[in-house]
Amino acid sequence: EAQVTQNPRYLITVTGKKLTVTCSQNMNHEYMSWYRQDPGLGLRQIYYSMNVEVTDKGDVPEGYKVSRKEKRNFPLILESPSPNQTSLYFCASRALGSNQPQHFGDGTRLSIL
Amino acid sequence: GDSVTQMEGPVTLSEEACLTINCTYTATGYPSLFWYVQYPGEGLQLLLKATKADDKGSNKGFEATYRKETTSFHLEKGSVQVSDSAVYFCALSLSNQFYFGTGTSLTVIP
Numbered sequence: 001e002a003q004v005t006q007n008p009r010y011l012i013t014v015t016g017k018k019l020t021v022t023c024s025q026n027m028n029h030e031y032m033s034w035y036r037q038d039p040g041l042g043l044r045q046i047y048y049s050m051n052v053e054v055t056d057k058g059d060v061p062e063g064y065k066v067s068r069k070e071k072r073n074f075p076l077i078l079e080s081p082s083p084n085q086t087s088l089y090f091c092a093s094r095a096l097g098s099n100q101p102q103h104f105g106d107g108t109r110l111s112i113l
Numbered sequence: 114g115d116s117v118t119q120m121e122g123p124v125t126l127s128e129e130a131c132l133t134i135n136c137t138y139t140a141t142g143y144p145s146l147f148w149y150v151q152y153p154g155e156g157l158q159l160l161l162k163a164t165k166a167d168d169k170g171s172n173k174g175f176e177a178t179y180r181k182e183t184t185s186f187h188l189e190k191g192s193v194q195v196s197d198s199a200v201y202f203c204a205l206s207l208s209n210q211f212y213f214g215t216g217t218s219l220t221v222i223p
Binding site: 004031033040041042043045050090092096097098099100101102103104105106107 | 144145147149155156157158159162164202206207208209211213214215216
């Protein structure tokens with residue numbers, strides 16, 4: 001089954017404790033991205049990657065890092081999480097081409113205390 | 114810049130009512146347009162898409178027509194069901210970038 005898998009689904013942690021949210025896709029997609037979803041703000045892109053070893057900032061990259069060492073994986077790293085990063089996070093992937101839809105994971109709800 | 118503006122919610126309808134959720138876009142080129150649906154506790158799922166002017170996307174009784182002259186892609190359904198309660202996102206794709214609207218929450222009551 002074609003899917004984007006994120007882990008963990010839920011995480012409560014404390015300020016300053018480094019965390020990683022993993023994302024993996026099995027569709028051989030070149031393009032992967034991370035979004036955060038906040039009430040009233042919709043989806044905002046954090047980082048995206050158009051291929052292995054190629055990453056770019058989205059609209060709200062501050063406080064986040066990503067890496068793309070393999071085509072299928074695109075982890076999101078919070079080196080020193082802060083309460084304003086409490087949010088619902090989605091990973092997505094797509095084939096290249098503007099007419100290709102994005103496929104989303106089920107989301108990761110992060111709470112930073 | 115490129116962007117999507119969609120109707121603010123929340124929207125509450127009775128079962129079997131007609132639905133329209135407005136979406137307009139601004140784009141420097143010729144985007145592809147999408148509607149996504151997000152059910153409670155889940156990720157976004159593609160509902161329908163249209164890739165060029167006058168294309169009509171349809172799925173599960175929902176329809177949207179790509180109108181270049183009005184830069185719109187309104188979502189419509191003739192008779193909504195309780196199971197259609199969700200958040201709906203309009204999106205455009207251009208030059209490998211995706212832009213989402215802020216989402217419209219729909220609640221359908223029996």
